[in-house]
Amino acid sequence: MSKEKILEGLQVIVSDLAQQADGHQIQSRIFLSQGFNKLATKYAEHAEEERGYVEKCIDRIIDLGGEVKLEAKKAGVVCKSPVDWVKYDLQVSKDGLAWLGELVEEARTDYTTFDILKEYYQDEEEDMYWGEAQLELIEKIGEQNWILQQL
Secondary structure, three states: OOHHHHHHHHHHHHHHHHHHHHHHHHHHHHHHHOOOHHHHHHHHHHHHHHHHHHHHHHHHHHHOOOOOOOOOOOOOOOOOOHHHHHHHHHHHHHHHHHHHHHHHHHOOOOHHHHHHHHHHHHHHHHHHHHHHHHHHHHHHHOHHHHHHHOO
């Protein structure tokens, strides 16, 4: 186990997941303005959940004696189309899981960090499965029928 790699990974989660939580909150408000109440609620709750993981990672960095940084955020994607958003968010989950899996493996002997990362990984995996299921449903019932279900 490399403490430095774990601290770097936790900091990446803090920075990137805080950005992602903000993006999900923005998407929630956009969906609400469009009348997509189910999607608005889902992404508002998701943003809060992500902020919880950010807090856990900040606390763990502190516990490990690391220095928490407030890093600059890059511009994020915002979509007006719910279908475009689901596609984008699914790809973010897939990309994130590939990277996160390596970090989970790195932390396997640091049980506290491992538990935090494993829980976060499982949550992201669930998000990926949800996105895949939604795109399969869109393909089966059509985009307009799916959109009607989101009202």
